[in-house]
Structures are given as structure tokens and as C-alpha cells.
Amino acid sequence: MNAEPESYLRRGFHYRTLVKAGARFVEINGAAVAGDYGAPEAEAQTARRLGLADLSPLPRTGFKGQGTVEWLSGQGVEVPGESNRAVRQADGALALRLAPGEVMILGDMAGQGGLPAKLNQAWESAGLPPRPPRGFPLPREETHAWFLVTGAQAPAMFAKICAVDLRPQSFPGGQIAQTSVAKMTATLVRDDRDQVPAFHVLADSASADYLWSCLSDAMAEFEGGPVGFAALRQL
Numbered sequence: 561m562n563a564e565p566e567s568y569l570r571r572g573f574h575y576r577t578l579v580k581a582g583a584r585f586v587e588i589n590g591a592a593v594a595g596d597y598g599a600p601e602a603e604a605q606t607a608r609r610l611g612l613a614d615l616s617p618l619p620r621t622g623f624k625g626q627g628t629v630e631w632l633s634g635q636g637v638e639v640p641g642e643s644n645r646a647v648r649q650a651d652g653a654l655a656l657r658l659a660p661g662e663v664m665i666l667g668d669m670a671g672q673g674g675l676p677a678k679l680n681q682a683w684e685s686a687g688l689p690p691r692p693p694r695g696f697p698l699p700r701e702e703t704h705a706w707f708l709v710t711g712a713q714a715p716a717m718f719a720k721i722c723a724v725d726l727r728p729q730s731f732p733g734g735q736i737a738q739t740s741v742a743k744m745t746a747t748l749v750r751d752d753r754d755q756v757p758a759f760h761v762l763a764d765s766a767s768a769d770y771l772w773s774c775l776s777d778a779m780a781e782f783e784g785g786p787v788g789f790a791a792l793r794q795l
Contacts, residue, residue: 565592572614573705573768581786588671588789591617596788603791608756610711610784612775613792615760616768619673620700621680622664628695632663635682637675639663644736646749651675654760656736656749664700664747666760669792705768707761709775710795713782714757720778724748726759742774753795 563585565571570591572578578594586595594614596603603611623632629639632655640647640657647655652668653675667673683697709717715726721742725731728750737748746763763771779785 563587563592568592568617570617570701572616573765574614574772577769577772578614578786583786583788586789588617589619589673591671593617593671594786594788596790597786600788600790603785603787604794606783606785607710607787607791607795608712610713610717610779610782611709611787611791612772612779612784613708613710613787613789614772615706615708616765618671618706619667619676620665620704620706621676622662622698622700623679623683623695624659624662624698625693625695626661627693628661628663629657630692631683631694632679635679637663637665637679640734644738646734646736646751649675654749654751656747658736658738658747661695662698664698664762666706666749671789700762703765704762705765705771707763707772707775708758708792709761710753710756710758710787710792711784712757713779713784714759717775717778717782717784718748718759721774722748726750728757742771742778744771746771753792756795758795 565575582597583594585592638647654666656664667676718726724737724739735750749760751758
């Protein structure tokens with residue numbers, strides 16, 4: 561069933577661009593997500609070569625400040641021991657340590673978002689003033705667009721628009737780069753799937769359409785293209 565993105569509060573920041581590209585939307589955990597672009601089987605092959613997916617409607621959250629790491633650890637989150645590293649959680653979520661006192665949580669790829677919701681609820685129900693300090697929440701769903709670039713050609717494509725060497729020998733799994741992509745600030749996270757290179761791209765939500773356009777242009781020479789959630793589930 562094709563979900564109408566206008567009927568959902570949670571949808572991609574540039575969903576109109578996806579509609580023009582032929583996206584067919586599905587409902588996942590109360591959000592409208594691009595399920596496919598009319599050819600899910602072909603998109604599965606594209607995802608292994610060079611695919612671009614919009615995960616912006618899916619749950620994510622963040623916390624920052626004194627006591628953040630200790631509080632998250634007390635909530636059962638495995639926080640990386642150093643900055644610019646990411647660790648997979650038991651439920652499939654990803655914990656990104658961006659700074660000594662800043663952590664972003666990306667929900668599981670099934671779209672259920674259990675950990676972000678659990679942490680937001682736990683923080684809100686703890687009461688004020690906090691004892692001991694536990695940092696403060698950051699509304700990452702509103703501030704950051706979330707794309708996923710997959711495929712064997714991904715490092716070569718990024719070389720056109722990013723100065724960081726993303727080949728596996730230089731940028732292994734779980735590595736984070738806070739850098740410039742297409743002349744705008746972005747966070748890259750390597751998160752390979754089924755031996756297929758995969759990179760989360762997080763950037764200013766107001767520039768989502770610009771970044772999507774830049775990535776699409778850079779992918780053209782590698783025969784890359786947009787892929788839906790159905791193709792990602794096959795990785």
C-alpha cells in the first residue's frame with residue numbers, strides 16, 4: 561500500500577523531491593518512508609553497487625553535557641570509549657560518540673526506534689534538578705537529515721565531494737568523520753552491511769535537498785541511484 565507522506569507528521573525533509581523521483585512510500589512506526597522507487601528488485605542490486613536512501617523519518621536522538629556518558633551507561637547503552645567511534649547496540653541501534661560529552665543514538669534499521677524512545681522517556685521522567693548531572697537531550701530528529709549511502713563504489717564516489725579517505729584500510733567499520741561533504745558540514749559513519757560498504761550521512765536538515773542533489777550528481781558516473789527501504793532490508 562502506498563502511503564501519502566502529506567498524511568504523516570514524520571516524513572523526509574525533502575519528500576517532495578523523492579515523490580518526483582518516483583518514490584512509493586510505506587508507513588513504518590508512524591512515519592512515511594520511501595519503500596521503493598518502482599523496481600525494488602533492481603534497487604537491491606543498485607544498493608550493492610551505489611545506492612542512496614533517505615532514513616530521515618526514522619527515530620534518533622542525542623544527549624550532550626556533563627554526566628551524559630555516565631547516564632547513558634546506566635541506561636544500558638554501550639558508549640564508545642573514545643570520540644568519533646560508533647558501537648552497535650543489542651537492539652540494532654547505533655551509539656555515536658561525537659565528543660567526550662556528546663552522544664547521538666540512531667535507531668535500529670527496522671525502523672522501530674526502541675532505544676531512542678526509551679532514552680527520551682527515561683530522561684524526561686527522571687525529574688529536575690538532576691542528581692547527578694546527566695546532560696541534556698538534543699532533538700536530532702528535527703535538526704539532522706539522515707541518509708544512508710551503500711555499495712562498493714561508495715568510497716570512490718565520496719572522493720569527489722569529501723576530503724576524507726573512506727576506503728576500509730583508512731576508515732574501518734565504526735569510524736566517524738565530522739567533516740565537509742559537498743561544502744557543507746556533515747557527519748559520516750561507516751556501518752557496513754552484509755559485507756557491503758555503507759555510510760550514514762547526517763547533516764543540517766534545512767539543507768537536505770541540497771545534499772541529496774549533490775550526492776545524486778556525484779553518483780551518476782558510477783550508475784548509482786536512489787533506493788528504498790525494501791532494498792536496504794535485503795542487505
